[in-house]
Amino acid sequence: MLSKDSDTTHTQILSRRAFLHTTGQAAALATLGTCPVLATVHKGRAVPNGKKIRVGIIGCGSVSWKYIPNLKARSYIDLVSCCDIIRPRAEQRAKDYQIPHVYGHIDEMLKGVDFDLLVNTTSMTEHYKINKIGLQAGKHVWSEKSLANSVRDGQELIDLAKKQTVGFWAAPCMVTSPQFEFMARTLAAGKLGRLAGARAFYGHNGHKWLWAPEFFKDGGGSLYDLGVYNITTLTGLLGPARRVTGLAGILHPEVTVTTHEGEKVKVEVNTDENAQLLIDHGHGVFSQIMTGFSLFDRAKPHDAMEKDKTTIEIFGDSGVMDLVGYDWGPVGVDLATEEDPQMKRWCTDTQGFEWQQGAAYVAKRLLTGERSLVTAEHALHCLEIMIACRESSKTGRHIDIRTTFDWPVIKA
Ligand SMILES: NC(=O)c1ccc[n+]([C@@H]2O[C@H](COP(=O)([O-])OP(=O)(O)OC[C@H]3O[C@@H](n4cnc5c(N)ncnc54)[C@H](O)[C@@H]3O)[C@@H](O)[C@H]2O)c1
Numbered sequence: 001m002l003s004k005d006s007d008t009t010h011t012q013i014l015s016r017r018a019f020l021h022t023t024g025q026a027a028a029l030a031t032l033g034t035c036p037v038l039a040t041v042h043k044g045r046a047v048p049n050g051k052k053i054r055v056g057i058i059g060c061g062s063v064s065w066k067y068i069p070n071l072k073a074r075s076y077i078d079l080v081s082c083c084d085i086i087r088p089r090a091e092q093r094a095k096d097y098q099i100p101h102v103y104g105h106i107d108e109m110l111k112g113v114d115f116d117l118l119v120n121t122t123s124m125t126e127h128y129k130i131n132k133i134g135l136q137a138g139k140h141v142w143s144e145k146s147l148a149n150s151v152r153d154g155q156e157l158i159d160l161a162k163k164q165t166v167g168f169w170a171a172p173c174m175v176t177s178p179q180f181e182f183m184a185r186t187l188a189a190g191k192l193g194r195l196a197g198a199r200a201f202y203g204h205n206g207h208k209w210l211w212a213p214e215f216f217k218d219g220g221g222s223l224y225d226l227g228v229y230n231i232t233t234l235t236g237l238l239g240p241a242r243r244v245t246g247l248a249g250i251l252h253p254e255v256t257v258t259t260h261e262g263e264k265v266k267v268e269v270n271t272d273e274n275a276q277l278l279i280d281h282g283h284g285v286f287s288q289i290m291t292g293f294s295l296f297d298r299a300k301p302h303d304a305m306e307k308d309k310t311t312i313e314i315f316g317d318s319g320v321m322d323l324v325g326y327d328w329g330p331v332g333v334d335l336a337t338e339e340d341p342q343m344k345r346w347c348t349d350t351q352g353f354e355w356q357q358g359a360a361y362v363a364k365r366l367l368t369g370e371r372s373l374v375t376a377e378h379a380l381h382c383l384e385i386m387i388a389c390r391e392s393s394k395t396g397r398h399i400d401i402r403t404t405f406d407w408p409v410i411k412a
Contacts, residue, residue: 192316246389
Protein backbone atom coordinates (compact mmCIF):
# COMPACT_ATOMS: atom_id res chain seq x y z
CA MET A 1 0.00 0.00 0.00
CA LEU A 2 1.41 3.42 -0.91
CA SER A 3 1.79 6.10 1.73
CA LYS A 4 0.22 9.50 1.18
CA ASP A 5 3.55 10.99 0.10
CA SER A 6 4.56 8.18 -2.21
CA ASP A 7 1.01 8.28 -3.59
CA THR A 8 1.59 11.86 -4.69
CA THR A 9 4.98 11.08 -6.23
CA HIS A 10 3.79 8.01 -8.09
CA THR A 11 0.60 9.47 -9.37
CA GLN A 12 2.41 12.44 -10.87
CA ILE A 13 4.02 10.11 -13.36
CA LEU A 14 1.52 7.28 -13.73
CA SER A 15 -1.63 7.15 -15.80
CA ARG A 16 -4.82 6.28 -13.96
CA ARG A 17 -4.84 2.69 -15.19
CA ALA A 18 -1.14 2.15 -14.58
CA PHE A 19 -1.69 3.55 -11.09
CA LEU A 20 -4.45 1.08 -10.38
CA HIS A 21 -2.31 -1.76 -11.66
CA THR A 22 0.43 -0.65 -9.28
CA THR A 23 -1.93 -0.75 -6.34
CA GLY A 24 -3.30 -4.09 -7.43
CA GLN A 25 -6.84 -2.79 -7.74
CA ALA A 26 -7.27 -3.41 -11.42
CA ALA A 27 -6.63 -7.10 -10.96
CA ALA A 28 -9.10 -7.24 -8.09
CA LEU A 29 -11.73 -5.37 -10.07
CA ALA A 30 -11.19 -7.55 -13.11
CA THR A 31 -12.29 -10.56 -11.12
CA LEU A 32 -15.53 -8.88 -10.08
CA GLY A 33 -18.65 -9.02 -12.18
CA THR A 34 -19.58 -11.79 -14.53
CA CYS A 35 -19.66 -12.54 -18.18
CA PRO A 36 -23.15 -13.97 -18.65
CA VAL A 37 -22.67 -14.42 -22.38
CA LEU A 38 -19.82 -16.87 -21.95
CA ALA A 39 -21.60 -18.67 -19.16
CA THR A 40 -24.60 -19.03 -21.41
CA VAL A 41 -22.82 -20.07 -24.55
CA HIS A 42 -20.68 -22.60 -22.74
CA LYS A 43 -23.80 -24.21 -21.40
CA GLY A 44 -25.03 -24.25 -24.99
CA ARG A 45 -28.48 -22.87 -24.22
CA ALA A 46 -31.03 -21.33 -26.48
CA VAL A 47 -29.07 -20.62 -29.63
CA PRO A 48 -31.00 -22.25 -32.48
CA ASN A 49 -28.66 -24.00 -34.92
CA GLY A 50 -25.93 -21.62 -33.73
CA LYS A 51 -26.96 -19.37 -36.59
CA LYS A 52 -29.69 -16.92 -35.69
CA ILE A 53 -30.98 -15.40 -32.51
CA ARG A 54 -34.77 -15.22 -32.35
CA VAL A 55 -35.79 -11.89 -30.82
CA GLY A 56 -39.07 -10.74 -29.29
CA ILE A 57 -39.41 -7.01 -28.55
CA ILE A 58 -41.74 -5.66 -25.88
CA GLY A 59 -42.61 -1.97 -25.75
CA CYS A 60 -43.50 -0.49 -29.14
CA GLY A 61 -43.27 3.22 -28.37
CA SER A 62 -40.79 5.85 -29.51
CA VAL A 63 -37.55 3.95 -29.04
CA SER A 64 -38.86 0.89 -30.91
CA TRP A 65 -38.72 2.95 -34.10
CA LYS A 66 -34.96 2.99 -33.62
CA TYR A 67 -34.45 -0.54 -32.29
CA ILE A 68 -36.57 -2.44 -34.79
CA PRO A 69 -34.77 -1.28 -37.98
CA ASN A 70 -31.45 -1.89 -36.22
CA LEU A 71 -32.46 -5.46 -35.34
CA LYS A 72 -33.99 -6.09 -38.77
CA ALA A 73 -30.73 -5.05 -40.46
CA ARG A 74 -28.79 -7.94 -38.88
CA SER A 75 -28.49 -11.18 -40.80
CA TYR A 76 -28.00 -13.14 -37.56
CA ILE A 77 -31.30 -11.99 -35.99
CA ASP A 78 -34.87 -13.15 -36.60
CA LEU A 79 -37.30 -10.61 -35.16
CA VAL A 80 -40.17 -13.02 -34.54
CA SER A 81 -42.56 -11.06 -32.31
CA CYS A 82 -43.53 -7.70 -30.88
CA CYS A 83 -45.73 -6.78 -27.96
CA ASP A 84 -47.23 -3.67 -26.36
CA ILE A 85 -49.76 -3.22 -23.63
CA ILE A 86 -51.36 -0.76 -26.07
CA ARG A 87 -51.86 -3.45 -28.69
CA PRO A 88 -52.48 -1.18 -31.72
CA ARG A 89 -48.92 0.14 -31.29
CA ALA A 90 -47.56 -3.39 -31.61
CA GLU A 91 -49.84 -4.07 -34.57
CA GLN A 92 -48.58 -0.95 -36.32
CA ARG A 93 -44.95 -1.91 -35.74
CA ALA A 94 -45.62 -5.45 -37.01
CA LYS A 95 -47.21 -4.04 -40.15
CA ASP A 96 -44.44 -1.51 -40.76
CA TYR A 97 -41.63 -4.03 -40.30
CA GLN A 98 -43.18 -7.40 -41.25
CA ILE A 99 -42.95 -8.89 -37.76
CA PRO A 100 -44.94 -12.15 -37.91
CA HIS A 101 -46.36 -12.39 -34.34
CA VAL A 102 -48.09 -9.64 -32.33
CA TYR A 103 -49.15 -9.65 -28.67
CA GLY A 104 -50.83 -7.29 -26.21
CA HIS A 105 -49.38 -8.73 -22.99
CA ILE A 106 -46.10 -10.31 -21.82
CA ASP A 107 -47.91 -13.52 -20.70
CA GLU A 108 -49.45 -13.91 -24.14
CA MET A 109 -46.04 -13.26 -25.73
CA LEU A 110 -44.33 -15.92 -23.63
CA LYS A 111 -47.00 -18.48 -24.48
CA GLY A 112 -46.72 -17.63 -28.18
CA VAL A 113 -43.95 -18.19 -30.72
CA ASP A 114 -40.65 -19.17 -29.08
CA PHE A 115 -37.69 -16.77 -28.99
CA ASP A 116 -34.25 -16.51 -27.36
CA LEU A 117 -33.72 -12.83 -26.52
CA LEU A 118 -36.33 -10.53 -25.00
CA VAL A 119 -35.69 -6.88 -25.88
CA ASN A 120 -37.36 -4.72 -23.26
CA THR A 121 -38.15 -1.23 -24.53
CA THR A 122 -41.16 -0.64 -22.29
CA SER A 123 -41.61 2.53 -20.21
CA MET A 124 -38.89 3.22 -17.63
CA THR A 125 -41.17 2.38 -14.73
CA GLU A 126 -41.88 -1.15 -16.07
CA HIS A 127 -38.38 -2.50 -16.61
CA TYR A 128 -37.84 -4.48 -13.41
CA LYS A 129 -41.17 -6.27 -13.70
CA ILE A 130 -40.76 -7.21 -17.38
CA ASN A 131 -37.07 -8.14 -16.99
CA LYS A 132 -37.94 -10.44 -14.11
CA ILE A 133 -40.75 -12.18 -16.00
CA GLY A 134 -38.46 -12.65 -19.02
CA LEU A 135 -35.59 -14.07 -16.96
CA GLN A 136 -37.93 -16.36 -15.03
CA ALA A 137 -39.13 -17.70 -18.37
CA GLY A 138 -35.51 -18.58 -19.26
CA LYS A 139 -35.06 -15.83 -21.86
CA HIS A 140 -31.89 -13.82 -22.36
CA VAL A 141 -32.88 -10.22 -21.67
CA TRP A 142 -31.66 -6.89 -23.05
CA SER A 143 -33.25 -4.03 -21.10
CA GLU A 144 -33.49 -0.35 -21.89
CA LYS A 145 -32.23 1.74 -18.95
CA SER A 146 -32.63 1.51 -16.05
CA LEU A 147 -32.50 -2.22 -15.43
CA ALA A 148 -34.59 -1.73 -12.22
CA ASN A 149 -35.59 1.06 -9.87
CA SER A 150 -33.62 0.00 -6.80
CA VAL A 151 -30.20 -1.56 -6.23
CA ARG A 152 -31.84 -4.49 -4.43
CA ASP A 153 -34.14 -5.19 -7.40
CA GLY A 154 -31.29 -4.82 -9.89
CA GLN A 155 -29.11 -7.23 -7.92
CA GLU A 156 -32.01 -9.67 -7.73
CA LEU A 157 -32.24 -9.64 -11.54
CA ILE A 158 -28.49 -10.23 -11.94
CA ASP A 159 -28.68 -13.16 -9.50
CA LEU A 160 -31.74 -14.52 -11.26
CA ALA A 161 -29.98 -14.41 -14.65
CA LYS A 162 -27.06 -16.37 -13.18
CA LYS A 163 -29.40 -18.92 -11.66
CA GLN A 164 -31.21 -19.32 -14.97
CA THR A 165 -27.86 -19.35 -16.87
CA VAL A 166 -29.10 -16.74 -19.28
CA GLY A 167 -27.61 -13.42 -20.35
CA PHE A 168 -28.83 -10.13 -18.94
CA TRP A 169 -27.66 -6.69 -20.02
CA ALA A 170 -28.96 -3.14 -19.88
CA ALA A 171 -28.56 0.04 -21.96
CA PRO A 172 -26.79 2.29 -22.57
CA CYS A 173 -24.11 0.78 -24.76
CA MET A 174 -21.71 3.65 -25.48
CA VAL A 175 -18.81 1.55 -24.17
CA THR A 176 -19.08 -0.21 -27.55
CA SER A 177 -18.36 2.93 -29.59
CA PRO A 178 -14.95 3.43 -31.26
CA GLN A 179 -14.71 6.83 -29.54
CA PHE A 180 -15.07 5.23 -26.10
CA GLU A 181 -12.34 2.74 -26.96
CA PHE A 182 -10.09 5.51 -28.29
CA MET A 183 -10.52 7.54 -25.09
CA ALA A 184 -9.97 4.50 -22.85
CA ARG A 185 -6.76 3.57 -24.69
CA THR A 186 -5.52 7.18 -24.65
CA LEU A 187 -5.97 7.31 -20.88
CA ALA A 188 -4.38 3.90 -20.40
CA ALA A 189 -1.35 5.04 -22.41
CA GLY A 190 -0.92 7.91 -19.95
CA LYS A 191 -1.18 10.56 -22.68
CA LEU A 192 -2.93 13.03 -20.36
CA GLY A 193 -0.35 12.51 -17.62
CA ARG A 194 -1.69 12.22 -14.09
CA LEU A 195 -5.47 12.07 -14.47
CA ALA A 196 -7.39 14.71 -12.50
CA GLY A 197 -11.02 14.53 -13.57
CA ALA A 198 -13.75 15.25 -16.07
CA ARG A 199 -16.91 17.20 -16.67
CA ALA A 200 -19.89 16.19 -18.77
CA PHE A 201 -23.21 17.60 -19.92
CA TYR A 202 -26.33 16.02 -21.34
CA GLY A 203 -29.63 17.79 -21.01
CA HIS A 204 -32.54 19.25 -22.96
CA ASN A 205 -35.80 21.03 -22.29
CA GLY A 206 -37.91 17.89 -22.56
CA HIS A 207 -40.37 19.16 -19.95
CA LYS A 208 -41.88 21.00 -22.94
CA TRP A 209 -42.04 18.11 -25.36
CA LEU A 210 -41.47 14.63 -23.89
CA TRP A 211 -44.27 12.27 -24.84
CA ALA A 212 -44.82 9.88 -21.93
CA PRO A 213 -45.90 10.59 -18.31
CA GLU A 214 -43.41 7.93 -17.11
CA PHE A 215 -40.46 10.25 -17.82
CA PHE A 216 -41.64 12.41 -14.90
CA LYS A 217 -42.65 9.65 -12.47
CA ASP A 218 -40.79 7.48 -9.93
CA GLY A 219 -38.50 5.26 -11.97
CA GLY A 220 -38.08 8.06 -14.53
CA GLY A 221 -36.46 11.50 -14.27
CA SER A 222 -33.61 13.29 -16.01
CA LEU A 223 -30.87 11.33 -14.22
CA TYR A 224 -32.32 7.96 -15.28
CA ASP A 225 -33.16 9.10 -18.79
CA LEU A 226 -30.21 11.38 -19.65
CA GLY A 227 -27.59 11.57 -16.89
CA VAL A 228 -27.16 7.80 -17.10
CA TYR A 229 -25.24 8.17 -20.38
CA ASN A 230 -22.54 10.43 -18.91
CA ILE A 231 -22.41 8.36 -15.71
CA THR A 232 -21.83 5.19 -17.73
CA THR A 233 -19.15 6.83 -19.87
CA LEU A 234 -17.29 8.48 -16.98
CA THR A 235 -17.29 5.43 -14.71
CA GLY A 236 -16.31 3.38 -17.79
CA LEU A 237 -13.33 5.68 -18.44
CA LEU A 238 -12.25 6.87 -14.98
CA GLY A 239 -13.21 3.81 -12.96
CA PRO A 240 -15.98 2.85 -10.52
CA ALA A 241 -17.33 5.49 -8.15
CA ARG A 242 -16.32 5.44 -4.48
CA ARG A 243 -18.76 8.12 -3.33
CA VAL A 244 -21.20 10.63 -4.73
CA THR A 245 -22.43 14.13 -3.90
CA GLY A 246 -25.44 15.53 -5.71
CA LEU A 247 -28.24 18.00 -6.12
CA ALA A 248 -31.52 17.01 -7.73
CA GLY A 249 -34.56 19.23 -8.06
CA ILE A 250 -37.87 19.94 -9.73
CA LEU A 251 -38.33 23.23 -11.59
CA HIS A 252 -41.72 22.47 -13.17
CA PRO A 253 -43.98 20.64 -10.69
CA GLU A 254 -46.58 20.02 -13.38
CA VAL A 255 -46.04 19.35 -17.09
CA THR A 256 -48.32 18.49 -20.01
CA VAL A 257 -47.23 15.64 -22.26
CA THR A 258 -48.66 14.89 -25.68
CA THR A 259 -48.79 11.11 -26.16
CA HIS A 260 -48.11 9.24 -29.40
CA GLU A 261 -51.87 9.38 -30.05
CA GLY A 262 -51.93 13.18 -29.64
CA GLU A 263 -53.68 13.04 -26.26
CA LYS A 264 -52.68 15.79 -23.81
CA VAL A 265 -51.97 14.49 -20.28
CA LYS A 266 -51.25 16.64 -17.21
CA VAL A 267 -48.47 15.09 -15.11
CA GLU A 268 -47.48 15.88 -11.56
CA VAL A 269 -43.69 15.69 -11.62
CA ASN A 270 -42.36 13.65 -8.72
CA THR A 271 -38.76 12.98 -9.73
CA ASP A 272 -35.71 15.05 -10.68
CA GLU A 273 -35.75 17.20 -13.81
CA ASN A 274 -32.63 19.19 -12.93
CA ALA A 275 -29.56 17.48 -11.44
CA GLN A 276 -25.85 17.97 -10.80
CA LEU A 277 -23.60 15.22 -9.66
CA LEU A 278 -20.04 14.90 -8.36
CA ILE A 279 -18.36 11.51 -8.48
CA ASP A 280 -15.26 10.56 -6.52
CA HIS A 281 -13.50 7.85 -8.53
CA GLY A 282 -10.79 7.45 -5.89
CA HIS A 283 -7.12 8.55 -5.80
CA GLY A 284 -8.05 12.19 -6.25
CA VAL A 285 -9.91 11.67 -9.54
CA PHE A 286 -13.26 13.48 -9.66
CA SER A 287 -15.94 14.03 -12.29
CA GLN A 288 -19.00 16.23 -12.55
CA ILE A 289 -22.19 15.83 -14.55
CA MET A 290 -24.97 18.27 -15.35
CA THR A 291 -28.27 16.93 -16.64
CA GLY A 292 -31.91 17.91 -16.79
CA PHE A 293 -35.21 18.15 -18.63
CA SER A 294 -35.26 21.94 -18.14
CA LEU A 295 -32.05 22.91 -19.91
CA PHE A 296 -32.26 24.80 -23.16
CA ASP A 297 -29.63 23.29 -25.43
CA ARG A 298 -28.17 25.56 -28.07
CA ALA A 299 -28.12 22.66 -30.51
CA LYS A 300 -31.30 20.80 -31.38
CA PRO A 301 -31.59 18.38 -28.42
CA HIS A 302 -30.68 15.32 -30.39
CA ASP A 303 -28.37 16.85 -32.95
CA ALA A 304 -25.35 14.74 -32.13
CA MET A 305 -23.74 15.51 -35.43
CA GLU A 306 -22.80 19.05 -34.51
CA LYS A 307 -19.09 18.99 -35.16
CA ASP A 308 -18.12 21.62 -32.59
CA LYS A 309 -20.23 20.45 -29.69
CA THR A 310 -18.07 19.04 -26.92
CA THR A 311 -20.05 17.27 -24.19
CA ILE A 312 -17.30 15.56 -22.18
CA GLU A 313 -13.90 16.96 -21.20
CA ILE A 314 -11.25 14.90 -19.45
CA PHE A 315 -8.26 16.61 -17.84
CA GLY A 316 -4.86 15.33 -16.78
CA ASP A 317 -1.85 17.35 -15.65
CA SER A 318 -0.28 17.10 -19.13
CA GLY A 319 -3.22 16.90 -21.51
CA VAL A 320 -6.91 17.36 -22.18
CA MET A 321 -9.28 15.19 -24.23
CA ASP A 322 -12.77 16.22 -25.42
CA LEU A 323 -15.53 14.04 -26.78
CA VAL A 324 -17.17 15.76 -29.74
CA GLY A 325 -20.88 15.05 -30.19
CA TYR A 326 -22.62 13.12 -27.43
CA ASP A 327 -21.33 9.89 -25.93
CA TRP A 328 -24.42 8.18 -27.45
CA GLY A 329 -23.80 9.97 -30.77
CA PRO A 330 -20.05 10.54 -30.98
CA VAL A 331 -18.44 12.51 -33.80
CA GLY A 332 -14.76 12.38 -32.81
CA VAL A 333 -12.26 13.00 -30.03
CA ASP A 334 -10.15 16.16 -29.67
CA LEU A 335 -6.80 15.88 -27.94
CA ALA A 336 -4.12 18.36 -26.82
CA THR A 337 -1.05 17.44 -24.79
CA GLU A 338 2.09 19.12 -23.51
CA GLU A 339 4.09 17.54 -26.38
CA ASP A 340 1.45 18.41 -28.98
CA PRO A 341 -0.50 21.40 -27.58
CA GLN A 342 -2.50 22.23 -30.72
CA MET A 343 -5.93 20.57 -30.30
CA LYS A 344 -6.28 17.85 -32.96
CA ARG A 345 -9.30 15.75 -33.88
CA TRP A 346 -9.04 11.94 -33.85
CA CYS A 347 -11.30 8.95 -34.29
CA THR A 348 -13.89 10.51 -36.59
CA ASP A 349 -15.02 7.16 -38.00
CA THR A 350 -17.99 5.89 -35.97
CA GLN A 351 -17.79 2.49 -37.71
CA GLY A 352 -21.57 2.36 -37.87
CA PHE A 353 -22.01 2.77 -34.11
CA GLU A 354 -25.60 3.57 -33.12
CA TRP A 355 -26.85 4.04 -29.56
CA GLN A 356 -29.72 1.66 -30.32
CA GLN A 357 -27.37 -1.19 -31.26
CA GLY A 358 -27.10 -2.76 -27.77
CA ALA A 359 -29.61 -5.57 -28.31
CA ALA A 360 -28.03 -6.54 -31.65
CA TYR A 361 -24.59 -6.30 -30.04
CA VAL A 362 -25.44 -8.83 -27.32
CA ALA A 363 -27.27 -11.08 -29.78
CA LYS A 364 -24.03 -11.30 -31.75
CA ARG A 365 -22.15 -12.23 -28.58
CA LEU A 366 -24.67 -14.94 -27.82
CA LEU A 367 -23.60 -16.51 -31.10
CA THR A 368 -19.86 -15.91 -30.90
CA GLY A 369 -19.21 -16.17 -27.16
CA GLU A 370 -17.16 -12.96 -27.32
CA ARG A 371 -16.95 -10.98 -24.05
CA SER A 372 -19.56 -8.21 -23.84
CA LEU A 373 -18.27 -4.75 -22.94
CA VAL A 374 -21.77 -3.90 -21.70
CA THR A 375 -22.58 -5.59 -18.40
CA ALA A 376 -25.54 -5.58 -16.02
CA GLU A 377 -23.08 -4.98 -13.16
CA HIS A 378 -22.00 -1.69 -14.74
CA ALA A 379 -25.66 -0.72 -15.23
CA LEU A 380 -26.38 -1.54 -11.57
CA HIS A 381 -23.40 0.56 -10.46
CA CYS A 382 -24.76 3.54 -12.44
CA LEU A 383 -28.20 3.01 -10.91
CA GLU A 384 -26.69 3.12 -7.43
CA ILE A 385 -24.91 6.39 -8.33
CA MET A 386 -28.17 7.97 -9.51
CA ILE A 387 -30.04 6.90 -6.39
CA ALA A 388 -27.14 8.21 -4.31
CA CYS A 389 -27.31 11.59 -6.09
CA ARG A 390 -30.95 11.95 -5.03
CA GLU A 391 -30.15 10.76 -1.53
CA SER A 392 -27.26 13.21 -1.24
CA SER A 393 -29.51 16.04 -2.37
CA LYS A 394 -32.07 15.17 0.32
CA THR A 395 -29.60 14.67 3.16
CA GLY A 396 -26.72 16.99 2.27
CA ARG A 397 -24.27 14.10 2.73
CA HIS A 398 -21.68 12.33 0.58
CA ILE A 399 -23.04 8.86 -0.20
CA ASP A 400 -20.67 5.87 -0.35
CA ILE A 401 -21.12 3.52 -3.30
CA ARG A 402 -21.00 -0.22 -2.64
CA THR A 403 -21.42 -1.86 -6.05
CA THR A 404 -18.68 -2.15 -8.65
CA PHE A 405 -18.06 -3.73 -12.07
CA ASP A 406 -15.35 -5.29 -14.21
CA TRP A 407 -13.00 -2.37 -14.96
CA PRO A 408 -11.13 -1.39 -17.09
CA VAL A 409 -13.87 -2.01 -19.63
CA ILE A 410 -11.37 -2.06 -22.50
CA LYS A 411 -8.62 -4.53 -21.63
CA ALA A 412 -5.03 -3.94 -22.71
N1 LIG B 1 -37.33 7.41 -27.22
C1 LIG B 1 -36.03 7.55 -27.25
O1 LIG B 1 -35.45 8.29 -28.04
C2 LIG B 1 -35.19 6.75 -26.28
C3 LIG B 1 -33.82 6.74 -26.46
C4 LIG B 1 -33.03 5.95 -25.64
C5 LIG B 1 -33.63 5.21 -24.66
N2 LIG B 1 -34.99 5.24 -24.46
C6 LIG B 1 -35.54 4.43 -23.39
O2 LIG B 1 -36.45 3.50 -23.93
C7 LIG B 1 -37.50 3.21 -23.00
C8 LIG B 1 -38.84 3.48 -23.65
O3 LIG B 1 -38.88 4.83 -24.04
P1 LIG B 1 -39.85 5.35 -25.16
O4 LIG B 1 -39.41 6.72 -25.46
O5 LIG B 1 -39.96 4.38 -26.28
O6 LIG B 1 -41.22 5.41 -24.34
P2 LIG B 1 -42.68 5.26 -24.93
O7 LIG B 1 -43.61 5.69 -23.86
O8 LIG B 1 -42.77 5.95 -26.25
O9 LIG B 1 -42.82 3.69 -25.20
C9 LIG B 1 -42.92 2.73 -24.18
C10 LIG B 1 -43.91 1.68 -24.64
O10 LIG B 1 -43.93 0.62 -23.70
C11 LIG B 1 -45.30 0.19 -23.58
N3 LIG B 1 -45.46 -0.49 -22.30
C12 LIG B 1 -45.44 0.05 -21.05
N4 LIG B 1 -45.62 -0.90 -20.14
C13 LIG B 1 -45.76 -2.08 -20.79
C14 LIG B 1 -45.96 -3.42 -20.38
N5 LIG B 1 -46.06 -3.75 -19.09
N6 LIG B 1 -46.04 -4.37 -21.33
C15 LIG B 1 -45.94 -4.05 -22.64
N7 LIG B 1 -45.76 -2.79 -23.10
C16 LIG B 1 -45.66 -1.83 -22.18
C17 LIG B 1 -46.09 1.49 -23.68
O11 LIG B 1 -47.45 1.23 -24.01
C18 LIG B 1 -45.33 2.24 -24.76
O12 LIG B 1 -45.84 1.98 -26.04
C19 LIG B 1 -37.22 4.12 -21.79
O13 LIG B 1 -36.48 3.40 -20.87
C20 LIG B 1 -36.36 5.21 -22.38
O14 LIG B 1 -35.52 5.80 -21.40
C21 LIG B 1 -35.77 6.00 -25.27
